[in-house]
Amino acid sequence: MGGRDQNDQDRRRRGGWWRAAPLLGLYRPALVAVGVGLLFSIVGAAAVARWEDRVNRIEFENAAETQAIVLQNGMNEYISRLLALRTLFESTNEEVTRSEFETFSARLFERHPGMLRISWLPRINRKERADYEAAAIRDGVSSYHIKALQGESFVIAPQSDEYFPVFYSTQPKTSSVYGMDYTTVPERRAVLERARDNDRVAAMRTRLFGPKDSDRPSYVLVVVPVYAKGTSREEIADRRRNIAGVVVGVFDLPLLIQSIRVTTGASPAVSMTVFPPYTAQIVSLEQMLPDYASAASALRSMRDIARTLHWSGSLKIGDTDWQVRAVPTAGGPLATTYDRAVAVLVVGMLLTLSLSTYLMLASRNSRRLSLANRRVLELAQTDILTGLPNRAFFLTRLDEMNGKLSVRGEPFAILMLDLDRFKNVNDSLGHAAGDALLRQVAQRLKSALRANDVLARLGGDEFAIIQQAGEDQRACSTDLAARIAKLVSEPFLLPGHRVEIGTSIGIAIAPDHGSDQEQLLKKADLALYRSKSAGRNCFTVYDEAMSAELEARNTLEGDLRDAIARCQLEVHYQPFVDALSGERRGFEALVRWRHPTRGLIPPDQFIALAEETGLIVPLGEFVLRRACADAAGWPAELMIAVNLSPIQFKEAELFDMICAALADSGLPPQRLEIEITESVLLERGSENHAFMERLKQLGVELALDDFGTGYSSLSYLTAFPFDKIKIDKSFIRNLTQQPRSSAIISSIVTLARGLDMSVTAEGVETPEEFDRLKALGVNFAQGYLFGRPHPIERILFDAPVKSSRLDAA
Incomplete structure (x- = not known):
């Protein structure tokens, strides 16, 4: 090749054309390099600009969607408080007084601006009109009359078959709003009928009738129907017949949304604009002016917003949807600046000075573009927190592996991982620490895998791996599981903390354990459950014996049925004491199962089974009757506390059963304390409220158990008639080292005092914890410091408790 090139050069020189065009030969490579370099620079810059557009759009849309969810959750909180008023009217047997209405309403919305x-x-029917008008005047609403709206002023309403006038209100009693009949205002009549006929919250955009507010349309009127207690509402005819009235709330929408954004720390990078619902009066998008805009310089017209990068959604208020539009804040971190595109163009033009440098950088830019495009495609299948593939990617890849198995017969294994003690980290250190821990776990797991293995985060603290090892798949899978268990058990360093966790692993191998996705995942889950049952921080390969475990569970269920029928269950008692005096004030009843062959079975092995199978109903009745019978023979100052399962609350005969247990034992109702968990209050709210009121009338005390571990909604404390709050033992752990726990307990005690409730601290184990709780104002304490649960024959009623253990007695 070298000789042939030399001969060509000699022929050119002999031809003379080389000498005739020396400049052309000199600048041709440079001109070609400049042309190619300029072309590639422009193309590269354009591609990077498109990539920047895509990445910024994804980030912006995620931020906007998050803001919209926050707005919706805030709005739902306001609506739920109006529903609490509905519960107040539907749950009581007597008429709610004006004073009760005003007090309850003020407490519900005390720190919630935006509710006008x-x-x-x-x-009210025709015959009741005069009585209601007279009653309002007696309550201090002078010159009260049922009024109709005519134009912009009110007149006394003409006679009609029925009225829906403003009778109670949070407005001053001199306000002109009192007596306004909503049926005389067409648009308000329509929303009232919509709420009544559909048995749901209805809303509309409105203005207020008054000289100061007539030009402001950005108010929202929300209507909540209230039906007569105990009546049917199955059909529309039933609802129209049984409607008792409506609760109406008027929101200042701009103030409400701004309050939600300020309270939740809304991102300033996204500008949110809320437009009213579409109506027939809106001719064009240009006419739609926003009801709210987070930025003073925000685009006003919906058409203007549609011409820019934006996100569209909706804000549901009752049965009406407000239109939500979001745009990046000008100059904010989500605004597209094309910095990378400009950099590529400048660098590309500079690099045209050298062909070799240009080619090197062009290759690098090409690779960056490829990675960017690939990243955009993977976003939909990536877990944002850890950067690992998510469940959708995992299931897709598992389908592909099953396809290869059927075609080529290539075996593979699925490893399901669940972190041990992760919930403790979340509960004690917070979700931020939990997120940091998950990221570190993901990095350790990736370090243990090969390039062709698939690692995914399925959600929460669950991970999954697909491993394809070839011939001895079982040995490779167990070796990998052992390495992972060792890696995860090593300490993790979080900011200010050293955390130790473990992982339980379940392994299923294809085709030995199945050949389709559902089979393999189910068997891997069974193996994972075996690992957890075996003590955690270990791995298990699925085998057919696990099916026998299911059979054993069924056997345990049968034994439990027999135990209830044959009275093999026992009731043990744990004391609780007065925090100030240290004197014993009562006992909590705890069930134990003495199996004829397996011995004493702890409750954590059969309570959940009893709830799943419905056996908790006869089991709970046994505990209640035995506890009442035993307590009847105790000193008169001692209480007996019995916990009711949420499943028992669904039984229609529960109240009769409690009455029968008290009557048969002779125990005064005032000495019985019923403990209720928050999950009971989430369903059948009005029915459960009525049930609790019946217990209160009987004289039974009510305690909210495990406060702080569930939803912990303060509305429960105002809406339900509790006498006591029991603080969960998770707040007591490390009480002397965690100032935050003390602050929380102090807040609960202050809240309880304001509501005339007492407070019991559970799980007290050390004198230091007890001293701290006394200083914080707790009324009662319960835990191993004062005694473990014992059968009644081991309880000494004449022994002082103070700060000694009952066990020592």
Whole structure:
């Protein structure tokens, strides 16, 4: 090749054309390099600009969607408080007084700006009109009359078959709003009928009738129907017949949304604009002016917003959807600046000075673009927190592996991982620490895998791996599981903390354990469950014996049925003491199962089974009757506390059963304390409220158990008649080292005092914890410091408790 090139050069020189065009030969490579370099620079810059557009759009849309969810959750909180008023009207046997309405409404919305007024509109027929008008005047609403709206002023309403006037309101009693009949305002009548006929919250955009507010349309009127207690509402005819009235709330929408954004720390990088619902009066998008805009310089017209990068959604208020539009804040971190595109163009033009440098950088830029495009495609299948593939990617890849198995017969294994003690980290250190821990776990897991293995985060603290090892798949899978268990058990360093966890692993191998996705995942889960049952921080390969475990569970269920029928269950008692005096004030009843062959079975092995199978109902009745019978023979100052399962609350005969247990034992109702967990209050709210009121009338005390571990909604404390709050033992752990726990307990005690409730601290194990709790104002304490649960024959009623253990007695 070298000789042939030399001969060509000699022929050119002999031809003379080389000498005739020396400049052309000199600058041709440079001109070609400049042309190619300029072309590639422009193309590269354009591609990077498109990539920047895509990445910025994804980040912006995620931020906007998050903001919209926060707005919706905040709005739902306001609506739920109006529903609490509905519960107040539907749960009581007597008429709610004006004072009760005003007090309850004020407490519900005490720290919730944006609620202008709340009103109660009873359904009044023609014969009742005069009585209601007189009653309002007696309550201090002078010159009260049922009024109709004519134009912009009110007149006394003409005679009609029924009225829905403003009877109670949070407005001053001199306000002109009192007596306004909503049926005389067409648009308000329509929303009232919509709420009544559909048995749901209805809303509309409105203005207020008054000289100061007539030009402001950005108010939202929300209507909550209230039906007569105990009546049917299955059909529309039933609802129209049984409607008792409506609760009406009027929101100042801009103030409400701004309050939600300030409270939740909304991102300033996204500008949110809320437009009213679409109506027939809107001719074009240009006419739609926003009800709210987070930025003063925000685009006003919906058409202007549609011409820019934006995100569209909706804000549901009752049965009406407000239109939400979001745009990146000008100059903010989500605004597209094309910095990378400009950099590529400048660098590309500079690099044209040298062909070799240009080619090197062009290759690098090409690779960056490829990675960017690939990243955009993977976003939909990536877990944002850890950067690992998510469940969708994992299931897709598992389908592909099953396809290869059927075609080529290539075996593979699935490893399901669940972190041990991760919930403790979340509960004690917070979710931020939990997120940091998950990221570190993901990095350790990746370090243990090969390039062709698939690692995914399925959600929470669950991970999954697909491993394809070839011939001895079982040995490779167990070796990998052992390495992972060792890696995860090593300490993790979080900011300010050293955390130790473990992992339980379940392994299923294809085709030995199945050949389709559902089979393999189910068997891997069974193996994982075996690992957890075996003590955690270990791995298990699925085998057919696990099916026998299911059979054993069924056997345990049968034994439990027999135990209830044959009275093999026992009731043990744990004392609780007065925090100030240290004197014993009562006992909590705890069930134990003495199996004829397996011995004493702890409750954590059969309570969940009893709840799943419905056996908790006869089991709970046994515990209640035995506890009442035993307590009847105790000193008169000692209480007996019995915990009721949420499943028992669904039984219609529960109240009769409690009455029978008290009557048969002779125990005064005032000495019985019923403990209720928060999960009971989430369903059948009005029915459960009525049930609790019946218990209160009987004289039974009510305690909210495990406060702080569930939803812990303060509305439960105001809406339900509790006498006591029991603080969960998770707050007591490390009480002397964690100032935050002390602050939380102090807040609970202050809240309880304001609501005339007492407070019991569970799980007290050390004198230091007890001293701290006394200083914080706790009324009662319970835990191993004062005694473990014992059968009744081991309880000494004449022994002082103070700060000694009952066990020592």
